[in-house]
Each structure stands twice: as C-alpha cells, then as structure tokens.
Amino acid sequence: MLKYDIITKNGLARTGVIHTPHGDIHTPAFVGAATRAAVKALTMQQMRDLGSQAILANTYHLVLTPGAELIRNAGGLAEFSSWRGPTFTDSGGFQIFSLPDVKITEQGARFKSHINGDKLEMTPESSMQAQWSIGADIHMAFDHLAKSDNYDDMKEAMERTHRWLERCVAEHQKLLGKMVGGRNMLSEGPKTWPSGPERPEQDCSDHPKTEQYLYAVVQGGSFNDLRAESARFAASQPVDGFGIGGVFTADGMAEMLHIVNNILPENKPRHLLGMGQEPIDLFVGAENGCDTFDCVGPTRMARNGSLYTLDGRINIKNAKYKNDFTPLMPDCDCELCRNYTRAYLHHLFRTDEITAKILASIHNEHFVVQTVDRIRDSIDNGNYDSYKQDFLQRYYG
Ligand SMILES: [Zn+2]
Structure with missing residues (x-):
C-alpha cells in the first residue's frame, strides 16, 4: 500500500505526506500537468526551481507517441523526462471520451487516433498495462466519463466505471505480482497496446520500478447521490488512493467534495482531477479534503x-x-x-x-x-x- 501520513487535520482539510518511490509529496500540493511528459514551455529543472513536487502525464497521449514501451525502456516516466521526482499518470479515459467518434462497449472504448486516424481500442486492462510500462508512481483507474450530465447517462457511466475498476484492480495486481515475483510468474506478458501483433512474453524482473500504486476514480457528475454511491464503491476496493473525476465547474463542487470525502477512507490520499485554474477552486478543494490537484489552465493562460x-x-x-x-x-x-x-x-x-x-x-x-x-x-x-x-x-x- 502507498504510505500516506496525515500531519494536521481540521475538519475535512488535512496536511500530510505521500511517500512515493521517487520521493515525498507534501500535501496539499499542486501537481504539474506534464501531459506528454513535458510541462508546456517549461523544462523539468525550471519546474523544480519553481517549487513543483510532482507531475502528472497522460496515458492516452504517451501511448500514441512515443509509446509506453519506449518509456519503459528509458527507465520509466521520471527517468525518461528527467523529472526524477514523484509522478502520476491519468488513465487516458478523459481524452478518449472527449474524442468525436468514440464507441463504448462493456469491453472498453474504441476510437480513432487524433494523430493519424488509426483505429484503436483501450480497455481497463490495456490502460493498466500502458501505465505499468510508463512506470509512474501513481496510476489512475480507467473510468467512463459520460458525455452529457443527464442523470441516466451519468448513472450508466458510473456503473460501468465501477465494473471497470474491478478489472483495473485485478490487472494492476497481476502486473505487480509479476514485478515483485520475478521471472517465474511471467506466464503472460502485457498485451500489446493499443493494437497490433502479439508481443512475445516479457521478462518483467528488470522493471525499473519497485512499486506502483493505483487510485480508483470517483464519478457521478453533478448528482450527489451518484457521487456518494461512487465513493462508497471506490472505498470498498483495494486501492491506494482516489481520483475525483468529471468535475468541470466550481458550481456545487464544495458540497460534492464534502459528501465524497466524508465517505472515502481518511487514511488514503485524494486527487482532484483537472481543477485548479481559478485559485478559489484550490481553497474549496483543500478545505473539503483533497490532497493533490492538477490543471493545464495555469500554463495555458x-x-x-x-x-x-x-x-x-x-x-x-x-x-x-x-x-x-x-x-x-x-x-x-x-x-x-x-x-x-x-x-x-x-x-x-x-x-x-x-x-x-x-x-x-x-x-x-x-x-x-x-x-x-x-x-x-x-x-x-x-x-x-x-x-x-x-x-x-x-x-x-
Ligand atoms: Zn512571479
């Protein structure tokens, strides 16, 4: 399990330390958005100099280019990018479900690459495999983000997210078992991603990482009953922490986070996905129990x-x-x-x-x-x- 120590508590607000294999994150903390393993316009040295503690890269973008396997061969995301500190990867779900002609099945999501139009598929298993190869310290489960905030659509997407979470947990544990167990446990290598010929079995015992951790993602849109249900389900799973996804507006965010973070176990860290362009969102997030934040807004602006x-x-x-x-x-x-x-x-x-x-x-x-x-x-x-x-x-x- 990911080690997380709480230092101070005041209501839902807390400070603490997340101990990752690449170093500690003192929380609450703003995590740099390094979507393609780079923070736009900034070098990793500049990120260190300005006080950043961690970066978050995107699985969808990195799988399209340069490929998860290449990053694994480079020693993992922290080494490939020369960041060398704590790293997160987002599952890729958010980007895929934002594409124009994505098709969702129970198995996963089929879509076309925004780069060359190739037909691709991502499943909970292939997202976990890709994140495992990319080798960030903290991975996000592959979740289904509904396209509309209609109640029935949101409920269906949330329920699928829960079924996919169980598959993500199973795949994550399988991959970890290979890493820890070494050669003898390598009955099957990770499947190729996103498509293409089967890869030969891999020897994973040389994987550069000793530990990788999984966060469940809480969905439910703007419906607090769905958010509560999603938080309860996520809390029931053997995961290391939680991402809170699908938040696009500050309207109702305080109430939603209050509900969700009162349900999530106190002893595991929580990441508010994609919010932080407006400073007030950081205050609302922190005082309602979120520990880390990421957002492309500050550098884009x-x-x-x-x-x-x-x-x-x-x-x-x-x-x-x-x-x-x-x-x-x-x-x-x-x-x-x-x-x-x-x-x-x-x-x-x-x-x-x-x-x-x-x-x-x-x-x-x-x-x-x-x-x-x-x-x-x-x-x-x-x-x-x-x-x-x-x-x-x-x-x-
Ligand atoms: Zn300044």
Missing part, C-alpha cells in the same frame, strides 16, 4: 499572456503595461518577477518571442504551486480561515 497576481489576473499584452517598469508581482520570488519588468514581458509578447511564454509559464505555475503550499502552511499553523479570507478578498476584490 500564461502562454496567452494571462497572468496571476495577488490582485487578480491581468493580461500583460494590454497597452497599459507598455511603459510599466515594475515587476509583475513584487512579492513573488519566481524568475520572472525577480529579474524582469512588466514592460519587458509586454514587449516579448507583442513581438511573439518564445521567451514570453517561458517566463509567463514560470510565474503562473509558481503562483498556483505556492498558493497551495501556503494553504498547507496555514492548515498546519491553524490560520487557514484568515489566509483564505485575505487571499480571496484581494484576488477577487
């Missing part, structure tokens, strides 16, 4: 010139920054704010210099990482409520 400050988000391309020779955020200790002015960054964006995207991404990623770090400190120090009030009042006005 940065590339468009939309930058966080403690007084709210600004667009640095705006003409009013042309002659502004102050730092973007004087009390920020990131590379951008320590060394450059708003006028300079404005100039870089206006002239479409690549450096604009890099510096802006450093700042935005640092901002969300640090916001969550300060949430953690304030829970530990017993002043969460005042930190939250001061932050939100200043940020949202």
Whole structure:
C-alpha cells in the first residue's frame, strides 16, 4: 500500500505526506500537468526551481507517441523526462471520451487516433498495462466519463466505471505480482497496446520500478447521490488512493467534495482531477479534503499572456503595461518577477518571442504551486480561515 501520513487535520482539510518511490509529496500540493511528459514551455529543472513536487502525464497521449514501451525502456516516466521526482499518470479515459467518434462497449472504448486516424481500442486492462510500462508512481483507474450530465447517462457511466475498476484492480495486481515475483510468474506478458501483433512474453524482473500504486476514480457528475454511491464503491476496493473525476465547474463542487470525502477512507490520499485554474477552486478543494490537484489552465493562460497576481489576473499584452517598469508581482520570488519588468514581458509578447511564454509559464505555475503550499502552511499553523479570507478578498476584490 502507498504510505500516506496525515500531519494536521481540521475538519475535512488535512496536511500530510505521500511517500512515493521517487520521493515525498507534501500535501496539499499542486501537481504539474506534464501531459506528454513535458510541462508546456517549461523544462523539468525550471519546474523544480519553481517549487513543483510532482507531475502528472497522460496515458492516452504517451501511448500514441512515443509509446509506453519506449518509456519503459528509458527507465520509466521520471527517468525518461528527467523529472526524477514523484509522478502520476491519468488513465487516458478523459481524452478518449472527449474524442468525436468514440464507441463504448462493456469491453472498453474504441476510437480513432487524433494523430493519424488509426483505429484503436483501450480497455481497463490495456490502460493498466500502458501505465505499468510508463512506470509512474501513481496510476489512475480507467473510468467512463459520460458525455452529457443527464442523470441516466451519468448513472450508466458510473456503473460501468465501477465494473471497470474491478478489472483495473485485478490487472494492476497481476502486473505487480509479476514485478515483485520475478521471472517465474511471467506466464503472460502485457498485451500489446493499443493494437497490433502479439508481443512475445516479457521478462518483467528488470522493471525499473519497485512499486506502483493505483487510485480508483470517483464519478457521478453533478448528482450527489451518484457521487456518494461512487465513493462508497471506490472505498470498498483495494486501492491506494482516489481520483475525483468529471468535475468541470466550481458550481456545487464544495458540497460534492464534502459528501465524497466524508465517505472515502481518511487514511488514503485524494486527487482532484483537472481543477485548479481559478485559485478559489484550490481553497474549496483543500478545505473539503483533497490532497493533490492538477490543471493545464495555469500554463495555458500564461502562454496567452494571462497572468496571476495577488490582485487578480491581468493580461500583460494590454497597452497599459507598455511603459510599466515594475515587476509583475513584487512579492513573488519566481524568475520572472525577480529579474524582469512588466514592460519587458509586454514587449516579448507583442513581438511573439518564445521567451514570453517561458517566463509567463514560470510565474503562473509558481503562483498556483505556492498558493497551495501556503494553504498547507496555514492548515498546519491553524490560520487557514484568515489566509483564505485575505487571499480571496484581494484576488477577487
Ligand atoms: Zn512571479
């Protein structure tokens, strides 16, 4: 089992440490979105320098290119990307179910590659096999994300997610058994993924990882009875932690997380999938018992010139920054704010210099990482409520 220690508790909010084979994650923590094993516009050294503790990559994208097997041969995701710290992989479900012509069967999902149109299939088993090869410390179970928030569709998708979770758990345990048990247990190698000729049996005893861990994913959309049912089912499974998926809007999120995290066992970590673009979501998540967060929003906004400050988000391309020779955020200790002015960054964006995207991404990623770090400190120090009030009042006005 994944080792997770709680340090401070205050209602559902907690601080703690997730101990992964690649190091500790002090929670709550914002995890960098490294979809294709890279955080857009940032190097792994820059991610370390700005204070990031962990990254999350996407199985769907990595299987299409460069392929899970190649990453395994490179020693796993942390080594291949040179991140070398704690890593997560998302199952790929979210991306696949967002594709235009995906076909769902009980077996899995059939879809066309967005790169070359190849017909592919992903199943709970093949997602587990791919994640096992990619070798992140923490894997997400393959879940079915309903396309609409209609109750019946959502219930059907949730029930399928539960059946698929049982298959994910079985496959994960089989793969772990091979890893731990060595050569004699290798009666069948992982099936090829996503399609193609059968691969010869593999010797997995040289797998670079000693341990890999599985999170169940809680679904149920905006329906709190389904969320509760999904949390109860996930909690009944022998998994190491939980992802809370299918959350796209902050509306109702606090109530939903309150219900779900009161059901999930306290001694296992919880990851809120894909939320964190708006700082308030990080507060709502943390105070309702979520331990880690990931979101592509902060770096995506940065590339468009939309930058966080403690007084709210600004667009640095705006003409009013042309002659502004102050730092973007004087009390920020990131590379951008320590060394450059708003006028300079404005100039870089206006002239479409690549450096604009890099510096802006450093700042935005640092901002969300640090916001969550300060949430953690304030829970530990017993002043969460005042930190939250001061932050939100200043940020949202
Ligand atoms: Zn900064």
